[in-house]
Amino acid sequence: MSGTASETDLHAYVDGALDEAHRREVEAHLAANPVDAERVRAWQDQKARMRALFNPVLEETVPDRLRAVAAPRRRIPYALAAGALVAGIAIGWAAKTYLATDPKAVPTASLPKRAAVAHVVYSPEVRHPVEVGADQQEHLVNWLSKRVGQPLKAPILATVGFELVGGRLLPGDAGPVAQFMYQDARGQRLTLYVSRSTANRDTAFRFSQEDRVSVFYWVDGKLGYALSSELPKDRLLAVATAVYQQLNP
Amino acid sequence: MDRDAVASHVPRLRRYARALVGDRYQADDLVQDTLERALNKLHLWRPGSDMRAWLFAIMHNVFVNEIRSRRLDADALSDDESIAAPAGSVDRLEIRDLQAALGELPAEQRAVVLLVGLEEMSYAEAAKALGVPIGTVMSRLARGRERLRHLMAGAPAASGLKVVK
Numbered sequence: 001m002s003g004t005a006s007e008t009d010l011h012a013y014v015d016g017a018l019d020e021a022h023r024r025e026v027e028a029h030l031a032a033n034p035v036d037a038e039r040v041r042a043w044q045d046q047k048a049r050m051r052a053l054f055n056p057v058l059e060e061t062v063p064d065r066l067r068a069v070a071a072p073r074r075r076i077p078y079a080l081a082a083g084a085l086v087a088g089i090a091i092g093w094a095a096k097t098y099l100a101t102d103p104k105a106v107p108t109a110s111l112p113k114r115a116a117v118a119h120v121v122y123s124p125e126v127r128h129p130v131e132v133g134a135d136q137q138e139h140l141v142n143w144l145s146k147r148v149g150q151p152l153k154a155p156i157l158a159t160v161g162f163e164l165v166g167g168r169l170l171p172g173d174a175g176p177v178a179q180f181m182y183q184d185a186r187g188q189r190l191t192l193y194v195s196r197s198t199a200n201r202d203t204a205f206r207f208s209q210e211d212r213v214s215v216f217y218w219v220d221g222k223l224g225y226a227l228s229s230e231l232p233k234d235r236l237l238a239v240a241t242a243v244y245q246q247l248n249p
Numbered sequence: 250m251d252r253d254a255v256a257s258h259v260p261r262l263r264r265y266a267r268a269l270v271g272d273r274y275q276a277d278d279l280v281q282d283t284l285e286r287a288l289n290k291l292h293l294w295r296p297g298s299d300m301r302a303w304l305f306a307i308m309h310n311v312f313v314n315e316i317r318s319r320r321l322d323a324d325a326l327s328d329d330e331s332i333a334a335p336a337g338s339v340d341r342l343e344i345r346d347l348q349a350a351l352g353e354l355p356a357e358q359r360a361v362v363l364l365v366g367l368e369e370m371s372y373a374e375a376a377k378a379l380g381v382p383i384g385t386v387m388s389r390l391a392r393g394r395e396r397l398r399h400l401m402a403g404a405p406a407a408s409g410l411k412v413v414k
Contacts, residue, residue: 008391017372046347046394046397046401050347050351053347054268055264057260057264057267062260063277
């Protein structure tokens with residue numbers, strides 16, 4: 001401590017905890033005491049850096065596991081998350097092999113192949129499965145519609161046991177592609193890949209087995225859809241049917 | 250209703266926990282433990298009283314218990330990418346300096362420095378959250394800030410620093 005201001009005064013000054021009169025006294029003290037002025041400046045600097053460093057945390061999407069605690073009905077047990085991770089590693093290896101064995105297939109790949117690769121890359125993600133979460137569904141759908149250039153819908157799949165996790169934007173052959181991700185109560189995920197179609201004609205449901213990923217895909221108007229999952233084919237068909245019915249009421 | 254109120258504090262609890270623990274995932278573990286305990290004890294919260302103070306007090310207790318049981322490495326300040334530099338506002342090196350310097354503080358000083366500096370609690374609020382007298386808050390704050398100052402001496406000045414709100 002030096003001069004007329006106590007150590008406590010100096011901190012209170014930095015923290016804006018002084019009344020006007022007291023504050024002016026401290027300022028007079030600092031004007032006459034360069035050593036204290038330098039310390040105060042350093043403490044102010046610490047606070048500014050601290051906020052610059054950690055305030056961005058306030059803008060982060062709150063992780064599902066924390067949201068789930070506050071809203072327990074949506075809670076996803078840890079064991080399942082861990083299971084998804086293990087499955088993810090396995091699928092990740094599969095994807096690696098897949099990409100490595102057929103490197104030329106990707107840029108010109110067919111709709112189901114591209115959808116399957118996107119599924120394999122993103123569905124195992126535990127931390128960042130999507131760019132925008134289902135809690136911002138309206139924003140998500142508007143954003144993806146705008147980028148894909150067609151009005152999109154995120155089907156509601158509760159009747160077949162799946163809830164929307166969120167979505168992300170991906171690069172595709174014919175411009176941006178939307179990927180919606182869903183998850184059931186057991187943590188099993190499926191993705192709906194929606195891209196602009198250049199084919200210009202509708203197709204029926206088609207099925208493709210891409211390694212261990214099953215894909216149902218179809219073209220409807222200007223959009224091509226591909227639903228990918230590691231689910232058994234018959235269960236995925238039920239989901240695909242629900243998706244199709246919702247998009248074509 | 251109260252449950253929603255608790256949820257509304259989650260971003261701030263995460264910010265504080267991140268600064269306190271350093272590592273993103275350990276920090277979220279701390280938040281999760283805090284939320285679980287808070288929701289179990291929600292009936293003990295008096296409506297109308299300061300929920301933030303109540304939640305931070307719970308977090309502090311969880312933090313202290315975890316240090317004691319060594320479940321949490323109190324000195325772990327992550328050396329990975331868990332805290333991204335806010336784009337274009339602060340030089341990455343300066344951030345590393347502060348992050349590293351915070352990690353050098355004893356946990357009790359770090360808690361006070363953060364509650365006052367980051368969470369902008371009054372000294373009385375910080376005292377309540379930590380369960381210590383105001384005098385203790387002041388002495389920890391003074392020691393913590395001086396220690397940080399010495400640790401960061403030599404770091405380039407942050408004049409012209411843009412604070413991300």
